[in-house]
Amino acid sequence: MGQLADILFTNVNLATMDPKSKIAYGIVENATLVVKNGLIGWAGPAADASAFEAQITHDCAGAWMTPGLIDCHTHLVFAGNRASEFEMRLKGASYEEIARAGGGIVSTVTSTRAASKDDLIRDARNRLAALKTEGVTTVEIKSGYGLDLENETKMLEAATALSGDDVRILRTFLGAHALPPEYKDDGNAYIDLVCNEMIPAIAKAQLMEAVDGFCENIAFSTDQIERVLVAAKAHGLPVKLHAEQLSDQGGSQLAARYGAISVDHLEFLSNDGVDAIAKSGTVAVLLPGAFYFLKETKLPPIQLLRDKNVPLALATDCNPGSSPITSPLLILNMACTLFGLTPEEALLGMTLNGAKALHMDDQIGSIEVGKRADLAIWAIDHPAELSYWMGSNPLSARIFNGKFAA
Ligand code: DI6
Ligand code: FE
Numbered sequence: 001m002g003q004l005a006d007i008l009f010t011n012v013n014l015a016t017m018d019p020k021s022k023i024a025y026g027i028v029e030n031a032t033l034v035v036k037n038g039l040i041g042w043a044g045p046a047a048d049a050s051a052f053e054a055q056i057t058h059d060c061a062g063a064w065m066t067p068g069l070i071d072c073h074t075h076l077v078f079a080g081n082r083a084s085e086f087e088m089r090l091k092g093a094s095y096e097e098i099a100r101a102g103g104g105i106v107s108t109v110t111s112t113r114a115a116s117k118d119d120l121i122r123d124a125r126n127r128l129a130a131l132k133t134e135g136v137t138t139v140e141i142k143s144g145y146g147l148d149l150e151n152e153t154k155m156l157e158a159a160t161a162l163s164g165d166d167v168r169i170l171r172t173f174l175g176a177h178a179l180p181p182e183y184k185d186d187g188n189a190y191i192d193l194v195c196n197e198m199i200p201a202i203a204k205a206q207l208m209e210a211v212d213g214f215c216e217n218i219a220f221s222t223d224q225i226e227r228v229l230v231a232a233k234a235h236g237l238p239v240k241l242h243a244e245q246l247s248d249q250g251g252s253q254l255a256a257r258y259g260a261i262s263v264d265h266l267e268f269l270s271n272d273g274v275d276a277i278a279k280s281g282t283v284a285v286l287l288p289g290a291f292y293f294l295k296e297t298k299l300p301p302i303q304l305l306r307d308k309n310v311p312l313a314l315a316t317d318c319n320p321g322s323s324p325i326t327s328p329l330l331i332l333n334m335a336c337t338l339f340g341l342t343p344e345e346a347l348l349g350m351t352l353n354g355a356k357a358l359h360m361d362d363q364i365g366s367i368e369v370g371k372r373a374d375l376a377i378w379a380i381d382h383p384a385e386l387s388y389w390m391g392s393n394p395l396s397a398r399i400f401n402g403k404f405a406a
Contacts, residue, residue: 002051005042006402007035007373012060014043015383016367017067017351024344025383026366033065035373038402043367063396064383066347067366068137068374069328070354073264073285073315075174076131076141077124077158080111082320095294095322096246099218105145105178108320112145112155120158127318128162130326132406135376135395137167140315140358142212144174147190148182149198156207166398166405168374170358172240173202176213176220176228191224195231203235209358210261214242215251222254229258238359244268245290256280262313262357266300267291274301278308283357285313286341286349288334289323302339312341313357314349332387343387373402 012033016026032049034042042049085098085107098104112120124141131139141159146152156171163169175194183190202208211232213225220228225241232239238261243251245265252263252273263269263277264285277284284305290296305312314335317323325331328350335346355365364372377397378386385394398405 002053005034005036005052005054006056007399008052008054008057009033009035009065010046010057010059011062012377013062013064014367015064015066015347016043017348018366018368019352025347027383033367033375035399035402038373040367040369040371040373042369060377064378064380065367066135066376066378066383066386067351067364068376068398068400069135069350070138070358070365071131071136071315071318071328071350072140072262072313072354072357073287073317074139074141075144075317075319076127076139076162077120077143077155078108078112078145078320079115079120079123080108080320081324082107085321096218099178102181104218104321106181108145109147109178109180113151117154117158117161120155121161124158124162127326128167131316131318131328132167132398133395134327134329134393135378135398136328137374137376137398137400137405138170138355138358138360138364139167140170140172142172142174142177144177144212144214147175147178147180148193149201152198153202153205153207156202160207165403166400168364168400170209170360171207172210172212173199173208174212174214175199176225178214178219187220187224191220191227195227199228199231199235203237208237210238210240212240212242215249215254216242216246217249218246222250225251226254229255233258240264240357244270244273248273252277252282256282261359264315265290267296267298269301271301271304274304274308274310278310283311283313283353285315285357286335286339287315287317287323288338289325289331290317291338292334293323293325299339302341311353311356312345312349313353314341314346315354329386329393330390333390336387343384346387347383373399375399
């Protein structure tokens, strides 16, 4: 009798994204993969596989398997939409002008505050379904459209309710996203609320895995953000930062000093900023969807980041203002066409480096023995196709925690 397995995948080509592999994409052709107890039990060339006896044997008929995709930066929970601002921008108004005139993030805050938790869950579930349809198995969801304890809690509870037996959700508290109308002209008082009331209460309720902020002219200064990072650290929480999206504020250097797991956006990242995050081991999360939708022209310093070996992750940044995008495959394509990533770098950005941006790379993000069996099977002839097709979806199956998931 062979070794027992839960699922045996045969006749499959693997893009393992295993960092130990010397081969592009960590490719193993004509492979076998074994799932046991929700984990990857064995993976390698079929010729090397010993006899396995499985409850389910799935003949992949030459299809490709990758790690399940990871969307490490989203604002998936929100109410309403901002199509009218899209129209205003097309008539010449800028994202910053709209924000300063009381639209932008604050308009989504108004609709999110008015929505019930069930409304938020229902709308976000549709967007989550779209992500899953394209092979996503892990999603990070930020708060940041409540901007008071009650509504930030409601958002994070909605995010919690979305996690289930077919997807992994990680929650990030983004109280320092924008200044709520009731604190107009008093950013410091709002940051007091974030640090002294919201972070302690949300930490106590165990509703977040990390803390984020928006360091920008139209949001919070480095001094204000530093107080948020200090409060997060005091609660033992890892930090991330929206940095250098519309201007260079030095947010990345600040985040690096606090050992941030990621800094995100980075179009205006300076050489000093690159040096700082390279030293702190911080992941650079690139968000080409927001770059595209805001018609930005300044590119993140990709070559410098590569030269300094900064891990590059990619995400949809799904949100109603700057990136109303629920297609991770489109993001892979945009990363290549707009930012010049190779298809291999792009896939790494939505697998292993996405996992790194969530401090989860010991458990997910690559096909390696002992990691969670979060997998995607694709009807393609080469993994570069994942970045190549636009508007078609070659996913043929998604496996979450060792089980076939819809
Ligand atoms: N930067 C972004 O691109 C999103 N948040 C942020 O800090 C935009 C959020 C929005 O416009 O609703
Ligand atoms: Fe964002």
